[in-house]
Amino acid sequence: MARSLIHAPATARKGEVVEIRTLIAHPMETGYRAGADGRTLPRDIIRRFACRYNGEVVFSADLYPAISANPYLAFSVVADASGTLTFTWEGDNGFAQTESATITVS
């Protein structure tokens, strides 16, 4: 389980646009770098990120080696109903991680 950081508000007014910031620890090895022995290190990156709001995908992204290590993604969501925000990361070598945050909309 890689360390991750989610910044999402716990409460919001209905219809408010809230900022979500996500960060996950991952080396994002590009596959173009050479290691100490001179051979190219194989690619090992997070390929997909998705944010689901009460089960429905609100935002998703395909990441490529050009994304920095420890990928940071910030986007916004309209707080229309109380529920769960689920964040999933999938990548090479079977990397898969899911984090959640609850949001209460008044």
Added chain:
Amino acid sequence: MSRGARPDRTRRRLLAGAVAVGCGVVWRPALALSEVLSGTLRGYTGGAPTREGKVNFDIAPLVENGNTVPITVTVDSPMTAADHVQAIAVFNEKNPQREVIACKLTPRMGRASVSTRIRLATTQQLVAVARLSDGSHWTQTVDVVVTLAACIE
């Protein structure tokens, strides 16, 4: 009268100067898209025409560390079901691979704005393209100078 002619000449020169400055401020040349990026964009849009505008590609023009360059792509859009941004993609010119990120957006986002951090191997041109729900593609091209390149070898 010879004395009266002087203020006329100065006024004329002042007006001419003001017009020149006014023209200079208004005229901003659009960045010419490099061939590499033109081809990549054509591939992404499937041949559909792209127009400059609506997209704000926020990235520092001079980058100290190419390993982590913060970028924010914002598109001017109401993000309603009828009129929203469906996708945002960023492409680069001189990294080993053209693609940087490809996002899918929905009206439930409220604002068409995505931020991330990217790697840049060298000084190059980048383009952000947004596909709107009406099928149109809008782009913005930026030139970035990179001081310390992201390690590619």
